[in-house]
Amino acid sequence: MDEYRLKGSFSMNCHTSLCLVLTMVQLWPCFLSMQRHSVQNTDQPSSAARRVKRGWVWNVFFVEEEMNLTEPVYVGQLKSDLDKEDSTFKYILTGEGAGSIFTINETTGVLHVIQKLDREKKALYTLRAQAINRNTQLPMEPESEFVIKVKDVNDQKPQFLDGPYEATVPEMSPEGTSVIQVTATDGDDPYYGYNARLLYSIIQGQPYFSVEPKTGVIRISSETDRETQEKYFVIIQAKDMIGQMGGFSETATVTINLSDINDNAPKFQHTLYHMTVSEAAPVGTTIGKIMADDSDIGENAAMNYVIEGDASYVFDIITDNETQEGVVILKKKVDYETKRKYSIKAKVINRHIDERFLNEGPFEDSTLVRITVEDADEPPVFTSQEYVMEIAEGSESGSFVGAVNASDPDNTNSPIRYAIVHGMSLKRLFSINAQNGTIIITKPLDREITAWHNITVTATEARNPEQISEAPVYIHVLDVNDHAPEFPEYYETYVCENAEPGQRAISQTYDILVYTAST
Incomplete structure (x- = not known):
């Protein structure tokens, strides 16, 4: 309604302005005469000249698009207020679509449209109108420009141009969490009526997801669990005419993947495992494997195995990071004659703990492993x-x-x-x-x-x-004393015949002190 008021106001303003212009044109000779007379008679009052209001008269022109025309359709009428309807006036139409899309009755000034229009291709046409004297071909009105607007009808379907849509959101996300926004466009006039006013609704995906009707924002509406379902195909509908009957609609599929969080503790496949080891087995021998399952994936499923108690001195568990198995190995040799059975407690613990689940207790599990030592024919x-x-x-x-x-x-x-x-x-x-x-x-x-x-x-x-x-x-x-001392070589010594007692004798190699008896 406001739009029509604005258009009416615009039309009235145009009409007033054009009337004023046309009046000035018609009175121009009189105005020149008045000027000459004013020069000659400067004492005459200027009010002697009287102005007459004249100009074009027409309504605001609108043409509805997509009309299937079998004959020309009335648009409006162009008419000068000087026209006495005596066939003296001849109306001429020029500009966009003149003659091919729009025609004018040269006598009455009535406008018709003769072709189907498409607002989405062209929303308005600018034309010019002129009124001449049919007999003298002289202008009766100055040429004036006007516009014919194409009135929108709901002939365009909404379209999702950014698809396909895919989003990822963590499982267990709180209600109201935003997932993704889908946006549809409508080629109709967004400023006229409700033809391009879209309303979003969810066709498939409830109760886990919802969509905001005006924005197309998809949100979590119920708790989701990846271990139950890790992928959802949500169908969103966009309907014009704000969802009213008779409007057009289009749908888009949104693939929503749930990313994993560590909300599951590991769980042993068995509460009791039986293994055997030979007493002849060397240190480092693999005795057996235990396995815990974790419904989570990736690093959230990573786990470590440990042995608790005194048995940890004899056995150990190594975590196989590829298979997530616990490999039980021999840490110290066992002896069948000393101890034939061992009962060990094995525990599995998640490596990564989500802080949101700390209050739910430790993410771990325990099992019992019984190991029997087998006798072996050992060497002496x-x-x-x-x-x-x-x-x-x-x-x-x-x-x-x-x-x-x-x-x-x-x-x-x-x-x-x-x-x-x-x-x-x-x-x-x-x-x-x-x-x-x-x-x-x-x-x-x-x-x-x-x-x-x-x-x-x-x-x-x-x-x-x-x-x-x-x-x-x-x-x-x-050693025993079974050898007498021996000189390493034979010694030959010389002494003088008159040598005194105690005199040193001389050998080839050594000086020898010789004691001789008194004679």
């Missing part, structure tokens, strides 16, 4: 890792040197057989009793030739010759 075990023995040099053949001792650690307690290895020459010097491990010499030893003898003794299970152990034996040959 010497009572000492190495042996040191002593024997005096020169001892008679068959003299006792020492003894080694080994036993079968298994419950079978197999008899042990001993032997000397490494070097045939050593076998000729030493001998060992195969049953009791007693070592004797086979020939006398000479410390001055060799002070130490190193031999290797083996212990082999009689029932299983493959089970064999070795131990080094170091034999020290002790």
Whole structure:
């Protein structure tokens, strides 16, 4: 309504101005005559000249778009207030679309439109009107410009130009969290009626999402859980005429992905695991694997495994970062004869904790692992890792040197057989009793030739010759006083016949003090 008031006011102002201009044109000869008369009669009052208001008369022109024309449609009428309707006036139309889109009745000044118009292509036309004397072809009115506006109709559908739409929002986001804004455009006139006034609504995606009707902002409306559903396809509708019946509508699909947060604690697949390890297994042996599941993904699912209690000295758990498994390994050798069963408590803990869930308790879980030690046929075990023995040099053949001792650690307690290895020459010097491990010499030893003898003794299970152990034996040959002093060379000495007692004698190499008896 305000728009029509503005247009009417504009029309009245134009009409007043044009009337004033036309009046001035018509009175121009009289005005010149008045000037001449005024010059000649300066004493005459200026009010002798009377001005007459004349000009164009027309309404505001609007043409509705998209009319299917089978005959010309009336637009309005151009008319001079001098026109007495005696066919003296001839109206001429020029400008945009004159003759091709718009026509004028040259006698009445009535305007018609003869073509269908499209406001979205051209919203207004600027034309000029002129009134001449049909007989003299002289202007009756000066040429005047006017505008024909194309009136909008709702012929354009809303369009989503920025699609496809995709957004990501953390799961468990609070209600009202903004996700994304979708925007549709409408080619109709936004300033006329409701043709381009859009209203957004949600067709698919409730109750988890909602859309603001005027802005197209999609928001969280209910708690979402990625572990339940990680992707949503939300359909938003934009409808013009502010959603009223008869309007056009268009839809857009928005793909909304839920990003993960650490809202789930790891959980062991079993409350009890059974494993076995051989007592012969070396340190570092993998005993078994345990596994906890975490519904989260990425770093939120990363976890560490630990062993609690005294068993951590014997066993350990290593976290496999690729498979998220806990690998149980042997940290210290076990002995079937000493302890055959272990019960350990294993715990799994999330590496990254979301602060929002700290009040819900620790993000961890525990399980029990029972490990059974299996018996193995172990090689004999010497009572000492190495042996040191002593024997005096020169001892008679068959003299006792020492003894080694080994036993079968298994419950079978197999008899042990001993032997000397490494070097045939050593076998000729030493001998060992195969049953009791007693070592004797086979020939006398000479410390001055060799002070130490190193031999290797083996212990082999009689029932299983493959089970064999070795131990080094170091034999020290002790010195005995079995050698008289000896000069390193022969000395020849000379002395004078008349040498005095106590006089030093001279040799080839040394001075020797010689004591002679008195004669």
